[in-house]
Amino acid sequence: MSSLALSELIGAPVIDNTGSRAGKVRGVTLAPQENSALVMGFVIKTQHGDRLVPASAVSLINHGP
DSSP: OOOOOHHHHTTOEEEOTTSOEEEEEEEEEEETTTEEEEEEEEEEEETTEEEEEEGGGOOOOOOOO
16 A cells, blocks of 8 residues: 655545546544554535545545646
């Protein structure tokens, strides 16, 4: 598994399954009692407020050029 710095994720655009921009990454959630290095979900800032998206719903993280 590859590593990615939190600073690379914060503010990154989020694209939904239709290809539309859904918001930006605002933060991540962890469950340190299970695995302190495992991201459990993402807090996404949308036009309608913050939304929690489980990590299992994420199919791609692309921090390209």
